[in-house]
Amino acid sequence: xxxxxxxxxxxxxxxxxxxxxxxxxxxxxxxxxxxxxxxxxxxxxxxxxxxxxxxxxxxxxxxxxxxxxxxxxxxxxxxxxxxxxxxxxxxxxxxxxxxxxxxxxxxxxxxxxxxxxxxxxxxxxxxxxxxxxxxxxxxxxxxxxxxxxxxxxxxxxxxxxxxxxxxxxxxxxxxxxxxxxxxxxxxxxxxxxxxxxxxxxxxxxxxxxxxxxxxxxxxxxxxxxxxxxxxxxxxxxxxxxxxxxxxxxxxxxxxxxxxxxxxxxxxxxxxxxxxxxxxxxxxxxxxxxxxxxxxxxxxxxxxxxxxxxxxxxxxxxxxxxxxxxxxxxxxxxxxxxxxxxxxxxxxxxxxxxxxxxxxxxxxxxxxxxxxxxxxxxxxxxxxxxxxxxxxxxxxxxxxxxxxxxxxxxxxxxxxxxxxxxxxxxxxxxxxxxxxxxxxxxxxxxxxxxxxxxxxxxxxxx
Numbered sequence: 415x416x417x418x419x420x421x422x423x424x425x426x427x428x429x430x431x432x433x434x435x436x437x438x439x440x441x442x443x444x445x446x447x448x449x450x451x452x453x454x455x456x457x458x459x460x461x462x463x464x465x466x467x468x469x470x471x472x473x474x475x476x477x478x479x480x481x482x483x484x485x486x487x488x489x490x491x492x493x494x495x496x497x498x499x500x501x502x503x504x505x506x507x508x509x510x511x512x513x514x515x516x517x518x519x520x521x522x523x524x525x526x527x528x529x530x531x532x533x534x535x536x537x538x539x540x541x542x543x544x545x546x547x548x549x550x551x552x553x554x555x556x557x558x559x560x561x562x563x564x565x566x567x568x569x570x571x572x573x574x575x576x577x578x579x580x581x582x583x584x585x586x587x588x589x590x591x592x593x594x595x596x597x598x599x600x601x602x603x604x605x606x607x608x609x610x611x612x613x614x615x616x617x618x619x620x621x622x623x624x625x626x627x628x629x630x631x632x633x634x635x636x637x638x639x640x641x642x643x644x645x646x647x648x649x650x651x652x653x654x655x656x657x658x659x660x661x662x663x664x665x666x667x668x669x670x671x672x673x674x675x676x677x678x679x680x681x682x683x684x685x686x687x688x689x690x691x692x693x694x695x696x697x698x699x700x701x702x703x704x705x706x707x708x709x710x711x712x713x714x715x716x717x718x719x720x721x722x723x724x725x726x727x728x729x730x731x732x733x734x735x736x737x738x739x740x741x742x743x744x745x746x747x748x749x750x751x752x753x754x755x756x757x758x759x760x761x762x763x764x765x766x767x768x769x770x771x772x773x774x775x776x777x778x779x780x781x782x783x784x785x786x787x788x789x790x791x792x793x794x795x796x797x798x799x800x801x802x803x804x805x806x807x808x809x810x811x812x813x814x815x816x817x818x819x820x821x822x823x824x825x826x827x828x829x830x831x832x833x834x835x836x837x838x839x840x841x842x843x844x845x846x847x848x849x850x851x852x853x854x855x856x857x858x859x860x861x862x863x864x865x866x867x868x869x870x871x872x873x874x875x
Contacts, residue, residue: 423681425787426468427590428555429599429639433856434540435619436482436519437461437535441848443483443520443530446735446744447755451515451530457611457620461516462540463641464548466503466555467787469687474552475785476508477601477792479641481621484522484825485512487796489541496545501552507690508548509783509794512643513573513819515608517620522825527766528759529849558590558598563680563816567672570656572663574736575649575834580606580801582646582808585818587670587676588790597638600631602644602673603817605645605801607654610665614658616744623652626666627757631673632720646804646820648797648841664785683788685832691784691872692769695865696854697829699852707764707771714760723753731756733840742761763847781823783861789866790815791873793866796824798841802831803859806874807866813869816870825849832856851870 435456442451459483494505504548512521520526521537566583573579588601608622621628624642625670631640651657656665675789710730726749727738734756735741745751749763785792791813797820804818827849828841835842846853 418668424470425560426491426555427466427558427599428551428553429463429465430459430547430554430641431463431550432543433459434462434543436536439462440533440536441531441616442517443526444516444801445612446741447528449744451617454617457615457618458507458625460569460619460824461620462544462547463639464544464551465601465641466551467688468549468555471687473688474503475643475688475787476548477504477509477511477643478548479511479513479515479643480540480544481515481624482518482527482540483512483516484821485510486525486545487520487824488868489537490525490823492541493544494544497548500549500755504592504690506692509785509792509819510823511640511794511819513608513621513624513645514821515620515622515624516617517618525809525825525827525849527763527850528830529848534644540856549869550676556713557593558731559593560683561589561680562683563577563587563676564648564815565672565676567668570652572652573649574651574654575839579649580805581650581746582801582805584638585672585676586815587673589677591863600635600640600677601643602627602631602640603643603645603819604669605647606650607647609651610662611658624626626663627669627673630666631669634674640669642823643819646799646801648820648830650802664770683790686786689786689873691869693782693865694779695782696779697858697861698855699776699778700855701776701852702767702771705740710760711718713765714757717753717757718761721750723749726753730760733838733844736840744875766850770825774852776852778826780826782865784873788859789813791870792817792819793870794819795862795866795869796822797829797862798811798827799829800831800834800859803829803863810867811870827851828853829858831859831861
């Protein structure tokens with residue numbers, strides 16, 4: 415790497431943004447089954463933000479953050495293909511990260527049965543916009559100095575799967591400043607679901623918490639643009655006192671303040687250039703049993719035929735969402751409508767899985783990605799990965815500055831740890847039904863950890 419007179423490595427970087435707010439007829443994703451949850455208003459615009467970093471050898475890596483719930487492998491491939499044609503950046507060096515806002519559409523065609531319709535025209539337009547904005551960031555790049563650091567946010571989130579479960583409180587920051595010291599770009603990586611305002615505004619388009627962090631940091635650093643990279647938070651959400659209450663804006667303030675502290679204390683990144691590695695890994699799954707399928711199907715057909723809601727929470731709806739007893743609230747308080755919706759789902763998911771039940775392979779093949787920028791690393795995976803698994807990657811990786819990204823380059827749903835698999839929770843038992851997969855096993859998490867560490871290891875060879 416080239417260095418300036420002060421001895422700090424000189425890099426190039428560019429950042430750019432474009433609105434991707436959907437038309438109001440496009441359904442928002444998550445939150446419930448067959449709600450037809452189209453937006454009634456726009457609280458704040460959704461964006462695609464691209465950040466490109468290059469070294470003095472002409473090598474580049476790029477991040478595209480989109481304010482969408484999910485983005486599948488085809489969506490990622492479309493962005494990469496178009497962006498590579500516009501810039502020459504290798505496809506494997508482009509990371510597509512979704513914020514996982516539930517006040518936004520999905521760009522995953524087959525990972526959303528019943529929980530948000532896929533709008534092909536909208537998704538095609540977002541992919542094109544994301545590629546174009548990446549190209550713009552690449553064209554606008556300029557020499558910069560890079561610094562990285564992290565700090566921990568106060569207690570704003572909790573592990574929803576177990577009492578006193580792990581929470582990754584780290585807020586990681588990569589800052590790019592022009593050579594005359596002006597802030598140009600800030601990449602922020604944190605680990606919690608974006609559920610500050612969802613219950614209060616289920617039919618509003620919004621970036622939710624991520625947007626608040628971006629806006630507040632940008633206001634504090636005039637001239638800088640912020641890219642929010644969603645982390646590993648399959649089992650973590652904001653504490654109840656901060657969700658759709660008078661205190662809902664406190665988490666955004668806390669994360670923004672923590673970001674600014676990490677920005678102020680960030681240290682210069684040393685040389686070694688940039689490098690990106692993508693690998694295909696296999697995650698073990700297990701075949702659904704006929705008994706499991708028939709149980710869901712028979713109960714669903716019975717309830718649809720009779721309208722019977724008795725003991726509905728003791729049947730297959732026991733883990734239909736994280737908090738099933740609250741589900742009727744999303745249907746105007748009607749238990750009958752909630753039961754009809756989940757029963758419809760029970761029939762449709764079994765219809766879909768039965769044709770190739772015996773022939774489908776018992777694994778999910780997916781991508782992991784590792785990116786190196788000097789002595790800072792990024793590990794990206796396509797799952798709603800559990801915190802225990804993310805923290806294990808961090809524990810085994812010897813370098814302190816590690817950004818952990820979930821919801822990236824694909825959509826394979828929740829990847830729970832062994833504890834959740836064994837108790838057949840929502841994440842372990844229901845998620846694969848709406849993503850159209852077989853359930854993960856107690857060994858799946860370890861396979862993901864090994865894949866991420868192996869990819870990271872390739873960046874130092």
